[in-house]
Amino acid sequence: MTARLEKYFNAKSFCVVGASTTPNKPGNVVAYNFVNYFPGKTYLVNPRGGELFDKKLYKSVLEIDDQIDAACIIVPAKYAPLTLEQCGQKGIKNVIITTGGFSEAGEEGLALQKQMLDIMDKYQINVIGPNCLGLYSPALGYDTMFLPASKLKRPKNGPVSIFTQSGAFGAAFIDQLSRLGSGKWVSKFVSYGNASDINETDALEYVGGDPDTKMVLIYLEDFKDGRRFMEKAREISLTKPIMGIKANRTETGAKAGASHTAALSSDDAIVDDLLSDAGVIRVITWDQLEDCVLVFGTQPLPLGDRVAIVTDGGGAGVMASDMVSDCNLKLAEFSVDVQTKLDEIFPSFYSTGNPIDITGSATAEDYRIALEAAYNDPNVDSVVNICVPVIPDLDINEYIAITKEIAKRKEKPFVTSLVGGEEADFATAELLKEDIPVFTSPGRAVKALGMLTDYTKYLKKRGVDPRSILAEE
Amino acid sequence: MSDINHIIQKVKIENRDALLEHEAKEVLKAIGIHIPPSILANNEQEAVDAADSFGYPVVMKLMSPDVLHKTDAKAVIIDLNSSEAVRHTFQDFMNRFQGVNVAGVLVEKMVEKGIELIIGTNTDDDFGPVILFGVGGVLVEAIKDVVFMMCPTTKEQATDAINEIKAKVILEGFRGLPAVNKDELADLIVKISSLAWEYREDILEMDINPIIANSSGLHPVDARIILK
Numbered sequence: 001m002t003a004r005l006e007k008y009f010n011a012k013s014f015c016v017v018g019a020s021t022t023p024n025k026p027g028n029v030v031a032y033n034f035v036n037y038f039p040g041k042t043y044l045v046n047p048r049g050g051e052l053f054d055k056k057l058y059k060s061v062l063e064i065d066d067q068i069d070a071a072c073i074i075v076p077a078k079y080a081p082l083t084l085e086q087c088g089q090k091g092i093k094n095v096i097i098t099t100g101g102f103s104e105a106g107e108e109g110l111a112l113q114k115q116m117l118d119i120m121d122k123y124q125i126n127v128i129g130p131n132c133l134g135l136y137s138p139a140l141g142y143d144t145m146f147l148p149a150s151k152l153k154r155p156k157n158g159p160v161s162i163f164t165q166s167g168a169f170g171a172a173f174i175d176q177l178s179r180l181g182s183g184k185w186v187s188k189f190v191s192y193g194n195a196s197d198i199n200e201t202d203a204l205e206y207v208g209g210d211p212d213t214k215m216v217l218i219y220l221e222d223f224k225d226g227r228r229f230m231e232k233a234r235e236i237s238l239t240k241p242i243m244g245i246k247a248n249r250t251e252t253g254a255k256a257g258a259s260h261t262a263a264l265s266s267d268d269a270i271v272d273d274l275l276s277d278a279g280v281i282r283v284i285t286w287d288q289l290e291d292c293v294l295v296f297g298t299q300p301l302p303l304g305d306r307v308a309i310v311t312d313g314g315g316a317g318v319m320a321s322d323m324v325s326d327c328n329l330k331l332a333e334f335s336v337d338v339q340t341k342l343d344e345i346f347p348s349f350y351s352t353g354n355p356i357d358i359t360g361s362a363t364a365e366d367y368r369i370a371l372e373a374a375y376n377d378p379n380v381d382s383v384v385n386i387c388v389p390v391i392p393d394l395d396i397n398e399y400i401a402i403t404k405e406i407a408k409r410k411e412k413p414f415v416t417s418l419v420g421g422e423e424a425d426f427a428t429a430e431l432l433k434e435d436i437p438v439f440t441s442p443g444r445a446v447k448a449l450g451m452l453t454d455y456t457k458y459l460k461k462r463g464v465d466p467r468s469i470l471a472e473e
Numbered sequence: 474m475s476d477i478n479h480i481i482q483k484v485k486i487e488n489r490d491a492l493l494e495h496e497a498k499e500v501l502k503a504i505g506i507h508i509p510p511s512i513l514a515n516n517e518q519e520a521v522d523a524a525d526s527f528g529y530p531v532v533m534k535l536m537s538p539d540v541l542h543k544t545d546a547k548a549v550i551i552d553l554n555s556s557e558a559v560r561h562t563f564q565d566f567m568n569r570f571q572g573v574n575v576a577g578v579l580v581e582k583m584v585e586k587g588i589e590l591i592i593g594t595n596t597d598d599d600f601g602p603v604i605l606f607g608v609g610g611v612l613v614e615a616i617k618d619v620v621f622m623m624c625p626t627t628k629e630q631a632t633d634a635i636n637e638i639k640a641k642v643i644l645e646g647f648r649g650l651p652a653v654n655k656d657e658l659a660d661l662i663v664k665i666s667s668l669a670w671e672y673r674e675d676i677l678e679m680d681i682n683p684i685i686a687n688s689s690g691l692h693p694v695d696a697r698i699i700l701k
Contacts, residue, residue, distance in 0.1 A: 045681055118551065222599070226597075226600045227601055227623065230623055259595070261605055261679065262595050264614060265603070265605075270599075271619050273637075277630060289683050316668055461633070
């Protein structure tokens with residue numbers, strides 16, 4: 001069965017209803033996006049007529065002779081029902097309504113939304129929204145995000161598909177991804193707002209089946225189709241990682257009922273367990289979401305839970321080790337060969353166990369030896385590269401070069417954390433430019449590995465080889 | 474299954490929304506769950522005969538639609554070791570619960586001590602029938618060591634849930650306690666989840682708590698089923 005969103009993204013002709021001639025108005029921005037980037041045919045509608053971006057402004061969709069595959073309605077809420085009715089008459093089956101002022105805005109808005117539901121029913125129209133940013137796909141030149149590119153920067157094509165209930169969250173996260181590393185992150189973005197028709201589960205179904213989507217990132221506050229969501233997620237998580245935030249965690253739902261079970265049934269307790277059973281990696285904070293993109297979007301999955309840590313700072317190493325156990329990871333025991341080599345090469349005041357602590361005397365060459373030894377050891381599933389760059393003998397450029405070299409091998413997960421001031425910031429920026437995952441604290445780096453490893457554990461439990469799920473180049 | 478429909482219909486006709494313990498246990502028996510031997514006694518002699526036939530010790534519980542929180546009302550007396558004790562308890566119930574609607578006194582063979590577990594179901598607005606498994610007993614709501622699943626659940630999911638509770642070490646032979654048979658436990662979860670799923674039009678909530686796990690197996694000693 002074709003996912004309903006496919007018809008939107010496959011559209012060969014698109015109509016912007018409510019194309020505005022006032023710069024930076026939503027209807028102006030969306031018209032600009034389609035006229036300039038959409039490879040199919042674009043039609044613009046504005047009841048006043050005239051021209052925009054050298055294109056005719058039709059007074060109504062009914063004036064257009066061509067068939068329209070999909071449309072975006074950007075008119076004030078009170079005009080939306082009439083506009084939708086016209087789309088129905090025109091035979092447009094896939095509509096995005098970005099405008100707000102519906103079920104989220106009191107009784108009058110709710111009545112408007114009901115009116116629209118009747119029209120949708122009458123003409124069998126699929127609707128995304130209202131009250132949303134709609135759809136974005138850089139590869140398809142598809143962009144109904146009505147905020148101007150001078151304000152909301154667009155990330156380029158990449159492995160991640162995102163769907164979100166909150167438009168504001170979506171806008172912020174999209175903007176954030178545009179400046180993360182190369183900015184090449186997004187395959188499809190779906191902001192479905194009030195979910196009057198197309199909801200979180202339709203979005204999941206689509207991105208799950210989309211071959212260009214390598215990982216799925218979600219932001220939800222509630223479920224419209226919870227049962228089917230969990231069933232779909234359980235299927236899809238076997239082929240691509242799903243991760244994200246289910247906000248609204250405060251204890252609601254549980255009632256002092258007749259049974260213990262009812263009393264224990266807080267909404268979040270149930271959601272948390274069902275997500276975990278469905279293989280969805282749940283994160284709590286916004287930072288973790290960006291960290292997810294960085295590791296899942298660039299790293300192969302670990303084959304096990306054994307971590308090696310290389311550090312020049314004792315404290316950073318100890319804190320990383322603590323996080324290793326907090327994340328249900330293990331410190332790897334080096335193989336005899338690797339251990340012997342480390343013991344031979346390094347001075348006796350270096351600590352050659354795990355963490356390998358090459359101390360404040362470390363040089364970039366010491367990093368190379370330690371990192372390569374750890375990385376090449378078959379007893380190690382992933383490597384944490386920690387550097388406090390304030391030490392005198394460390395050439396930061398050489399350290400950056402060594403880190404890049406190992407990061408490019410992509411045989412196992414490799415995460416880096418630089419802690420300090422100017423030089424740490426410099427190295428972090430240099431590495432991130434090439435989408436090498438670097439984190440502002442050792443704990444965050446290990447936590448990111450923990451999320452990757454949780455997914456490996458889940459796949460193994462379900463009998464799936466983690467090697468079948470590859471990192472994107 | 475017709476037994477189950479029959480019990481549910483009877484409760485509905487009587488305008489009740491909760492099955493009495495002995496009714497709930499009949500439902501569990503109908504889906505092949507092993508329940509400790511028990512008899513609903515209508516008089517003192519029936520109670521003594523039941524106890525004699527099971528062997529001592531026994532537990533006696535008042536079955537009344539007016540007394541659903543039996544422990545709070547002291548309507549459960551455990552560890553009765555003689556026919557005199559059974560007679561005395563029966564009389565005591567009749568004295569203390571005059572004026573309430575009494576369906577009978579459940580006389581049940583007392584199960585040896587063990588680990589107390591819970592399996593329960595509820596109807597969630599978003600996900601429909603859900604089932605929980607966890608550490609049971611009277612402290613269940615304070616300890617909150619439970620895992621939820623969507624009904625109907627597979628044995629694989631049930632096994633995962635069993636291994637996910639924080640106190641899972643107590644299932645594996647903790648300080649001399651017998652190890653819990655996880656295979657049997659997973660089967661039990663699956664059976665109850667299927668019941669909640671198949672009867673989702675009728676059943677709102679269920680508590681099988683506690684289920685006592687001891688060296689002879691798993692014993693659901695109390696059960697509550699609430700209808701929609």
